[in-house]
Amino acid sequence: MNTRSDYEGVELDWFAVDDGGFVALLSSAGFGPIPDVVFERFDGQRRIEEFLGGIIGTPASADLCRVQQLLSLAGVFAFDWKHWDGPYQRTAVPTQPRRLEDFCFSQDLREAFVVIPGSFSTSVELRPELYLPCAS
Numbered sequence: 001m002n003t004r005s006d007y008e009g010v011e012l013d014w015f016a017v018d019d020g021g022f023v024a025l026l027s028s029a030g031f032g033p034i035p036d037v038v039f040e041r042f043d044g045q046r047r048i049e050e051f052l053g054g055i056i057g058t059p060a061s062a063d064l065c066r067v068q069q070l071l072s073l074a075g076v077f078a079f080d081w082k083h084w085d086g087p088y089q090r091t092a093v094p095t096q097p098r099r100l101e102d103f104c105f106s107q108d109l110r111e112a113f114v115v116i117p118g119s120f121s122t123s124v125e126l127r128p129e130l131y132l133p134c135a136s
Helices: 035-040 043-056 065-074
Strands: 013-017 022-028 077-081 088-093
Touching: 013 043, 022 065, 035 043, 043 065, 065 077, 065 088
Parallel strands: 022 077
Antiparallel strands: 013 022, 077 088
């Protein structure tokens, strides 16, 4: 199983939903806290990345600013970790946010999302380590 130490200093994008079911990309910038559940669902998280990359027509591992802009057009919020001490700061707000059920994710992919308490539309900053174990 992958662990946080495998990604220390290495960008890792992960995906979450808020209390309203809205979807977000969170980019760790190599140093942001990553919930343990991301590593428990690592294969599903990578498949979410592939799925959304297919929707926007570019790999989600491409230029982060471009990916965030394209995902925003597809209805996905984006947050990026601020070096060095955070928090994750909202970098993209979709004009028409989409909920998890608005995408055609399979059941196993829906279950791979991390649930973050609160609302992406009203949160300009996120600190997942306040709500979820991020020690791995």
